[in-house]
Amino acid sequence: MDTSINAYNIHYKILNEKIKILIREGYEEITVQGVCGQRYIGGGLQSKKVKIILYGVPGNDLAVFMDGPEIVVMGNAQDGVGNTMNSGRIVIHGNAGDIVGHSMRGGEIFVKGDVGYRVGIHMKEYRDMYPVMVIGGSARNFLGEYMAGGMIILLGMTERKYVGNYIGTGMHGGVIYIRESLLRSASLGKEVNIFMADTSDMDKIRPYLRRFASYYGFTENKVLKGQFYKIIPITSRPYGKIYTY
Amino acid sequence: MAKAKNITEFIIERDERRCIKCQACVRVCASDVHSYDDESQELLSDNSRCVGCHFCEDICPTGALTIKRNPSATKDNAHWTRDYIYRIVKQSTTGGILLTGMGNDKQYKNYFEHMVLNAAQVTNPSIDPLREPMELRTFIGRRPDRIRYEKIKENKYILKESISNLLHLEIPVMFSAMSFGSISLNACKSLAKAAFLSGTYWNTGEGGMHRNLYPYAERAIVQIASGRFGVNTEYLERAAAVEIKIGQGAKPGIGGHLPGEKVSEEISLTRMIPEGTDAISPAPHHDIYSIEDLRQLIFAIKEVTSYKKPVGVKIAAVHNVAPIASGIVRAGADFVTIDGIRGGTGAAPLVIRDNVGIPIELAVAVVDQRLRDEGIRNQASIIAAGGFKTSADIVKAIALGADVVYIGSAALIALGCHLCQKCYTGKCNWGIATQDSYLTKRLNPDIGAERLCNLLKAWALEIKEMLGGMGINAIESLRGNREQLRGIDLTETELKLLGIKYAGEAW
Numbered sequence: 176m177d178t179s180i181n182a183y184n185i186h187y188k189i190l191n192e193k194i195k196i197l198i199r200e201g202y203e204e205i206t207v208q209g210v211c212g213q214r215y216i217g218g219g220l221q222s223k224k225v226k227i228i229l230y231g232v233p234g235n236d237l238a239v240f241m242d243g244p245e246i247v248v249m250g251n252a253q254d255g256v257g258n259t260m261n262s263g264r265i266v267i268h269g270n271a272g273d274i275v276g277h278s279m280r281g282g283e284i285f286v287k288g289d290v291g292y293r294v295g296i297h298m299k300e301y302r303d304m305y306p307v308m309v310i311g312g313s314a315r316n317f318l319g320e321y322m323a324g325g326m327i328i329l330l331g332m333t334e335r336k337y338v339g340n341y342i343g344t345g346m347h348g349g350v351i352y353i354r355e356s357l358l359r360s361a362s363l364g365k366e367v368n369i370f371m372a373d374t375s376d377m378d379k380i381r382p383y384l385r386r387f388a389s390y391y392g393f394t395e396n397k398v399l400k401g402q403f404y405k406i407i408p409i410t411s412r413p414y415g416k417i418y419t420y
Numbered sequence: 421m422a423k424a425k426n427i428t429e430f431i432i433e434r435d436e437r438r439c440i441k442c443q444a445c446v447r448v449c450a451s452d453v454h455s456y457d458d459e460s461q462e463l464l465s466d467n468s469r470c471v472g473c474h475f476c477e478d479i480c481p482t483g484a485l486t487i488k489r490n491p492s493a494t495k496d497n498a499h500w501t502r503d504y505i506y507r508i509v510k511q512s513t514t515g516g517i518l519l520t521g522m523g524n525d526k527q528y529k530n531y532f533e534h535m536v537l538n539a540a541q542v543t544n545p546s547i548d549p550l551r552e553p554m555e556l557r558t559f560i561g562r563r564p565d566r567i568r569y570e571k572i573k574e575n576k577y578i579l580k581e582s583i584s585n586l587l588h589l590e591i592p593v594m595f596s597a598m599s600f601g602s603i604s605l606n607a608c609k610s611l612a613k614a615a616f617l618s619g620t621y622w623n624t625g626e627g628g629m630h631r632n633l634y635p636y637a638e639r640a641i642v643q644i645a646s647g648r649f650g651v652n653t654e655y656l657e658r659a660a661a662v663e664i665k666i667g668q669g670a671k672p673g674i675g676g677h678l679p680g681e682k683v684s685e686e687i688s689l690t691r692m693i694p695e696g697t698d699a700i701s702p703a704p705h706h707d708i709y710s711i712e713d714l715r716q717l718i719f720a721i722k723e724v725t726s727y728k729k730p731v732g733v734k735i736a737a738v739h740n741v742a743p744i745a746s747g748i749v750r751a752g753a754d755f756v757t758i759d760g761i762r763g764g765t766g767a768a769p770l771v772i773r774d775n776v777g778i779p780i781e782l783a784v785a786v787v788d789q790r791l792r793d794e795g796i797r798n799q800a801s802i803i804a805a806g807g808f809k810t811s812a813d814i815v816k817a818i819a820l821g822a823d824v825v826y827i828g829s830a831a832l833i834a835l836g837c838h839l840c841q842k843c844y845t846g847k848c849n850w851g852i853a854t855q856d857s858y859l860t861k862r863l864n865p866d867i868g869a870e871r872l873c874n875l876l877k878a879w880a881l882e883i884k885e886m887l888g889g890m891g892i893n894a895i896e897s898l899r900g901n902r903e904q905l906r907g908i909d910l911t912e913t914e915l916k917l918l919g920i921k922y923a924g925e926a927w
Contacts, residue, residue, distance in 0.1 A: 191723055214716065219653045219724030236707075239720045240653050255707050258720070261652045277706050278648035280692060296706045297647065301692045321702055323693065347698060412680055412698050418769075419516030420845060 177204035187213035187234065198225055206230070212253070220244045223262075235272075238265055241282070254291070257284050262304065266390050270312070279306040279325065283383075286310045287391045289335050293317040298349060300324025309387045313357055315339040319406070320364070323348040328380055330387070330398065331357035343367035343406050347413050351406040352380055358404060366413045372403035427506040430472045431488045432465040438484035439463060445476040445485060450847040450859055473840040475849035507770075518770040521843030521853065523670060523762045523807050523829055526774050531781035531914070532813045536923060538904045540891035547893050549884035555894040556880055558824055560661070561586035561730040562754045563798040584754065585728055587641075587661055589824065590619030591880045592895055593814060595872075596759075596805050596826035597643050597665065597734070599625030601678050601687045601699070602766030602843070603832075604860040605632065607852045610835055610868025612636035617869065618876045623826070626665055626676065626701060628690040629655060643734075644721070646675060647701035649691040653724055661730040661755075662721050664714070666705070669763025669806040672736030672777045676701035677767070682846055684855050715751035722752070730754035736776075737761065737783035737806065742790035748800075749791060755801040757826065758783050762807025764829040766853055767844035780806040781820065785918045788821020788900055797900075811882035820918065821900040834875045835868050903927060 178197055182190050190213050197205050203224050210216070210231030217227055218236065223243040235254045238246055242261035251269035255277060262281040273291035276284055281304030289312035296317070298306050306325035312333030319327055319342060329338060331354045338357045344364030352372060363369060372380075381399065388398040432453065441463060445454040453469045454476065456462075470487065477485045494502045507518060540546040547554070561584055568580040595611045602625060609632065615622035616639045623641045624633075628650015633640070642659035644651050656662055667673065678687075678699035688695040708714050714733065721731050732755035733748045735741070745756050760780025765773065784804045791797040804817045805826035814825045833839070836850035843853035851863035887895065890904055898904065906923040907915050915922060 188723070215720055215723045218720060219656070221653055235716055236720050240651075240656070240724050242653050255716075258707060259648045259651055274706055278651075280652070293706060297702070299693055301688075301694060304692075320706075321700065323697065323700070345700075345702075347700065348694075414677060414700065415679065415698065417517055418519050419510060419514035420519060 176202045177206070178202045179206040179208060181208045182211065182213060182231070183209035184211075185213075187215055191215055191218065194227065195220070198222055204228070210250075215239055217241045217244055217246050217263075220263075238263065251288075252286075256286075257282065260284075260306075268391065273315075275310075276306065276308050276325075276327075279308075280304050281306050284308045285387055285390055286312070288312045289333050290314045292339070293320050295319045295322055295325070295327045295351075297321040297323060298325040298327070300349065307383055309383050311387065311391065313338050317341050317344055317364075319343045319346055319349070319351045321345040321347070322351070322408075325349045326380070326383075327351045328383060329353045329357060330384075332393075332397070343408065345413060346406075346408040347411050348408060352376065352403050353406065355402040355404060363406065366408055366410075367406050368409050370405045370407070372405045376403065376405055427510070428468045428470075428490050428492070430470040431467050431490050432470055432476075433486040433488055434463060434465065435484045435486070438482040440482055440484075442481060444479055444481065448479055448849065449476055450849050450854070450856065471840040471842045471845075472838070473842070473849050474838045519767055519844045520770040520773055521764075521766055521768070521841045522837075522839050523764040524774050525841070528761060528779060531779055531910075531918065532816050534909050534914075535781075535816050535905045535907055535918070535920065537812070537815065537819075537886060537890065538906070539889040544891045546891050547888040549881075549888040552888075553893065554884040554887060555896070556591050556883060558589045558592040558895060559586040560589065560732075560755050560801040560803070560824060562800060565798065585730065587621060587730060588619075589621065591876055591883075592818060592824045593876060593879065594620050594641070594803070594824060594826050595622040595831050596763075596828035597623035597625040597641075597663065598766070598828060598832075599627030599643075600630050600633075600690055601625075601627045601682060601855075603852055604848075604854055604863060605630055605686065606860050606863040606865045606868065607832070607835060608633060609636075609865035610863065610872060611831060612640065613865060613869035614872030614876070615639045618873050620876070621660060623663065624659075626650075627678075627687070627699075628692060629658065630686065630690045634658065641732075644717075645701050646703070646705045647699060649693060649699055649701070652692075656721060656725050656729075659729065661732065662725070663755075663757060664705075664717060664721070664731070664733045664753075666708070666714075666733060667736035667738075667759065668734070668765060669736050669759030669761055669777055669780070670765035670773045671768040672738050672772070673703060674768065674772050675703040682855060687855065711747035711751050714748065714753075718752045732757055732800075732803070734759060734803075734805075736763070737778045737780055738776075739778065741778065741783045742786040745787040745802075746790050746794055746796070749796050753800050755803055755823075756787070757803040757805060758787060759826075760804070760806025763805055764807075764832075765843075780804050780817070782914075782917050784817055784822045785820045785902075789919055792821075792900070811879040812886070814879065815883055815886050815898070816905060818895060818898050819901050819904045820920075821902075823899060830875070831872055834871045835863060 206228045212234040214234035217238040219240045221242045225244040228247045239258040245264040248267040252271040254272035256275045259278045264283045266285045270288035275294045278297045292315040309328045313335040316339035340362040569577045611622045626645035637658040641661045645665040733753045734757035737760045761777035801823040804822035848854040851860045905920045
């Protein structure tokens with residue numbers, strides 16, 4: 176069952192309540208028109224079958240604590256997309272703001288365009304939960320800060336030429352893949368090392384890149400071409416030696 | 421060269437006439453102080469390893485052991501005390517930050533000990549709590565600005581105001597946040613069960629909720645801190661209330677750090693991180709850099725929990741505490757927890773614990789006053805924390821303006837803690853601050869809960885006695901009732917900040 180609601184001029188509390196009621200009534204695909212800055216859309220939703228399509232610009236904390244649903248944004252998104260998200264998928268047909276995927280424990284986030292500062296901060300993984308973020312464009316400073324698990328892929332397919340500085344500051348788990356062209360002026364955080372991605376790395380990211388291509392209508396060739404680099408932490412215990420017992 | 425890494429703080433005296441060489445001390449000590457020499461058939465003690473936890477002394481069946489302070493003295497020096505000399509020796513050996521556990525042990529002025537309570541004499545009668553009803557029931561959460569009601573017919577009214585859900589306590593004392601990881605599961609269970617039985621609340625700390633604690637979830641306040649460990653929708657929904665942890669009295673402005681070797685299978689399950697990895701809680705929340713951002717997280721939690729649960733914010737008592745608390749209330753918090761400079765910890769840098777923050781007495785007084793001045797005191801409850809060690813402190817804190825008090829160290833002392841301040845080593849002989857199953861099984865959660873219930877019961881009786889003496893029959897009437905307090909040995913500034921008169925001044 177699918178349905179549509181109009182978010183024009185309504186408060187987030189009412190909009191989110193409406194979405195929850197529709198899900199309880201059994202709707203599995205909900206289209207929301209005229210989204211304009213409403214916060215917490217998809218927040219805490221737990222149904223695995225639900226798909227929410229948003230037209231407009233959702234506000235901060237899109238899909239905060241979300242556990243299961245798929246959210247498609249036909250536009251840009253603001254800060255805190257997928258904050259502490261457990262599982263599910265977010266597909267953004269535009270740019271997204273700061274701290275995308277903050278403390279995300281599982282699920283997937285796809286962004287067609289660029290993202291802001293401190294994206295993927297404190298992302299973590301746990302057992303079969305492995306968060307993945309694919310960004311079509313570039314990211315500002317402190318990508319993957321404090322990152323503890325999961326994977327971030329940066330494709331550099333927008334106008335913005337370079338990735339920001341201090342990648343992986345405080346990183347102690349997980350992996351970041353970046354296309355070579357973005358890296359010319361990049362400075363890494365002091366807690367990470369960089370390697371050329373090998374065949375096994377490409378095998379690992381290829382399925383996600385194929386999906387990325389299909390969501391946004393790119394050819395696989397365009398998404399996969401060129402050399403990728405892998406950034407991983409030097410140690411899983413960056414601050415293990417600063418204390419005396 | 422100075423090279424000592426282990427400073428001999430204590431000397432173990434063994435009374436050879438009493439010692440029956442049962443070797444119980446050898447078996448129990450997690451610090452490996454005692455040993456038995458087969459050849460000479462002698463029991464030996466390595467004093468340098470002793471942390472002064474008194475477990476062997478307590479367990480020795482013949483009372484043969486006495487732990488004494490090491491009398492070895494450096495030349496008397498008011499400035500360079502032995503403690504500071506050995507800190508430098510230790511740091512010049514290792515190059516590391518000194519760690520410590522539990523609360524500040526420095527001699528900062530204890531304002532509770534400079535405030536005296538009132539009692540009713542002649543002009544108003546005191547109340548005997550043994551024979552008259554005395555109410556300690558307390559509620560935590562937002563109160564409406566006004567009560568609107570509608571008269572339906574004669575003697576029939578309906579409430580028009582929406583009242584938010586409140587926490588309901590039978591005694592204005594709760595157990596403060598201590599995570600599974602910083603303390604053992606048996607210690608968590610003791611606290612949770614005691615809170616459940618005594619009609620109060622316990623707090624998960626930042627570390628998720630272990631599945632064995634689910635039966636006590638309706639009496640749990642769950643914490644969400646910067647690492648977001650163990651936080652998901654179920655965690656938030658399971659609890660009675662949610663507390664956003666910004667700061668802690670023992671380490672204001674500092675993050676947490678559970679080293680990988682302590683992340684066992686059970687802790688990994690609860691925190692939802694892989695086994696053996698460091699659990700780093702950064703100093704700030706990455707999504708909170710302002711009061712507006714805090715409001716965003718408060719309402720994210722309210723949205724996810726359908727506005728059914730109180731959401732509070734815990735901060736350390738710092739210089740600007742009153743305006744910060746005002747901002748927190750305006751951001752939509754239903755309660756504000758303030759943790760003073762004497763608040764405890766499982767691990768903190770020594771210099772931070774001992775030097776950062778302000779005493780809880782002053783913080784509670786200025787926060788309560790500020791919220792009253794701004795006309796928003798009804799919007800949130802104030803929870804005071806940080807070194808409460810007697811029921812009198814609780815009564816005084818409530819008279820200064822707190823609604824409820826959190827106890828942490830006092831609760832652990834009820835479970836056996838002797839404040840050796842070595843929680844961070846994970847070798848707690850009392851089975852509290854450790855995950856070693858050989859040690860944790862020493863703490864029976866049923867007996868632990870019983871001891872905590874006893875403590876709360878005893879304090880409740882004492883609080884009632886003090887209230888009755890003042891001629892007050894409900895704790896509600898004491899809140900912010902500063903006329904019941906008088907200061908002794910306090911300066912003008914201190915009296916002004918505490919909002920109390922000097923002893924001898926009448927109403």
